[in-house]
Amino acid sequence: MATTTTTARPLLAGLDPTLLELPFYEPQHADLAAQVTAWTANRAGLWRRPAPYPPSELGRLVLRDLGESGLLAFLDPDGGRADGGDLRSLCLAREALAYADDIADYAFSIQALAATPILRHGTTAQRRRHLPGMAAGEVQAAFAVSEPGAGSDLAAVTTRADADGADWILDGTKAWIANAGTADLYAVLARTGQNTGALGLSMFLVPATTPGVRVEPVDVLAPRAFAHVHLNGVRLPGDALLGRPGGGFPIAVEVLDLFRMTVGGAAVGFARRATHAALGHSRRRQIYGGRLADLGTVRATLADMEVQLTAAALLVARAAWEADRGTRPARHSATAKLYATEAAQRIVDDCVQLFGAAGLVADSVPERLYRQIRSLRIYEGASEVQRAVIADSLDARRAERSSAVFDRPA
Numbered sequence: 056m057a058t059t060t061t062t063a064r065p066l067l068a069g070l071d072p073t074l075l076e077l078p079f080y081e082p083q084h085a086d087l088a089a090q091v092t093a094w095t096a097n098r099a100g101l102w103r104r105p106a107p108y109p110p111s112e113l114g115r116l117v118l119r120d121l122g123e124s125g126l127l128a129f130l131d132p133d134g135g136r137a138d139g140g141d142l143r144s145l146c147l148a149r150e151a152l153a154y155a156d157d158i159a160d161y162a163f164s165i166q167a168l169a170a171t172p173i174l175r176h177g178t179t180a181q182r183r184r185h186l187p188g189m190a191a192g193e194v195q196a197a198f199a200v201s202e203p204g205a206g207s208d209l210a211a212v213t214t215r216a217d218a219d220g221a222d223w224i225l226d227g228t229k230a231w232i233a234n235a236g237t238a239d240l241y242a243v244l245a246r247t248g249q250n251t252g253a254l255g256l257s258m259f260l261v262p263a264t265t266p267g268v269r270v271e272p273v274d275v276l277a278p279r280a281f282a283h284v285h286l287n288g289v290r291l292p293g294d295a296l297l298g299r300p301g302g303g304f305p306i307a308v309e310v311l312d313l314f315r316m317t318v319g320g321a322a323v324g325f326a327r328r329a330t331h332a333a334l335g336h337s338r339r340r341q342i343y344g345g346r347l348a349d350l351g352t353v354r355a356t357l358a359d360m361e362v363q364l365t366a367a368a369l370l371v372a373r374a375a376w377e378a379d380r381g382t383r384p385a386r387h388s389a390t391a392k393l394y395a396t397e398a399a400q401r402i403v404d405d406c407v408q409l410f411g412a413a414g415l416v417a418d419s420v421p422e423r424l425y426r427q428i429r430s431l432r433i434y435e436g437a438s439e440v441q442r443a444v445i446a447d448s449l450d451a452r453r454a455e456r457s458s459a460v461f462d463r464p465a
């Protein structure tokens with residue numbers, strides 16, 4: 056007679072181990088999940104409240120720790136430890152880190168975002184110069200493409216990069232830049248040619264200590280290292296150019312297409328934290344002589360939270376799996392970001408509601424999540440931009456399908 060054995064699932068705080076058993080994932084993803092969740096669990100002191108360090112200091116500290124723990128090694132494949140650089144790993148890592156703490160996710164994700172253009176388009180010399188320090192968590196980087204007049208409409212960038220002999224001179228302002236002020240290196244999108252729009256934009260690597268770089272800090276809803284970066288006559292050597300002249304826009308779009316699904320991963324992490332907090336509170340809270348969790352409408356809210364959370368996690372997993380098997384990422388990435396960030400916003404709002412007044416107390420888990428989740432529907436493309444990307448992809452697919460039907464040889 057066959058015997059059934061049950062394998063104990065690992066305790067992965069912040070992740071759903073049953074999702075990891077789906078065919079989207081491979082054994083190395085379960086290993087990574089265990090590694091990241093153990094890392095966050097062992098650093099509970101860093102996530103306690105009141106926070107032990109100001110956000111920008113915590114960001115650098117966490118980055119260094121991530122580097123020392125090998126969790127950023129994938130940023131330097133030339134260093135021989137390429138594990139974890141696929142999109143499924145990136146999304147899972149963000150999910151687990153966001154569950155633990157906003158700044159942990161921020162430190163990890165911005166470093167990966169800024170390293171990716173160097174990884175994919177850097178020369179051997181550029182990779183050797185920048186990636187080992189970034190993978191070690193010693194060098195912090197930032198991805199500076201937005202401007203006061205160019206956010207959703209990235210092709211409207213006006214920062215100029217003019218050739219001066221073999222050098223480049225940069226002038227302009229980059230706006231809303233994550234890690235600005237604490238970063239050592241900026242990947243900057245600037246206009247090199249006379250062309251307007253997406254043509255004529257190039258990417259440059261700008262060390263933060265270069266004369267002419269000035270940072271203007273910006274305080275936001277969820278405190279973090281965040282600033283505008285002013286570039287005034289910033290002189291860079293010729294080899295600061297990343298990729299080819301005029302090739303900056305496709306680099307920026309490629310990076311954003313890939314990273315949008317990881318924003319979805321972070322949203323799932325925040326939403327899972329909210330779902331767990333809401334469930335725990337509803338079970339503990341005594342009301343009308345029983346538990347809050349036993350009221351019919353509360354049970355319905357908890358069920359809706361769970362369904363949205365699972366749907367979001369599955370869309371992120373699908374997007375990452377598609378990207379890892381070589382599917383063009385734009386549509387799935389936009390779908391995952393749009394749904395996961397919008398669902399996470401609703402889930403966090405429900406969490407606050409179930410806590411009642413206690414959910415509004417400064418620095419409580421619901422209050423913190425409420426502030427932290429908001430920006431995800433804006434950065435790396437607002438929800439409306441994701442809808443436009445998805446709608447465009449439908450047009451392209453419809454055109455492909457109709458031509459497949461009607462253009463068949465008779």
Ligand SMILES: Cc1cc2nc3c(=O)[nH]c(=O)nc-3n(C[C@H](O)[C@H](O)[C@H](O)COP(=O)(O)OP(=O)(O)OC[C@H]3O[C@@H](n4cnc5c(N)ncnc54)[C@H](O)[C@@H]3O)c2cc1C
Nearest residue numbers: 198199200201206207231232233430433434435436437439
């Ligand atoms: C927390 C945070 C971190 C960020 N980090 C970085 C970073 O590291 N590097 C960087 O370069 N930038 C960064 N940004 C900037 C971010 O990418 C931009 O804020 C974003 O692209 C939106 O641009 P915008 O703020 O100029 O808004 P706008 O482009 O002015 O858009 C405002 C609103 O208009 C609407 N809208 C825009 N386009 C459309 C459309 N096609 N259809 C319908 N409605 C539309 C949307 O509601 C949108 O929210 C960050 C922003 C935030 C909030």
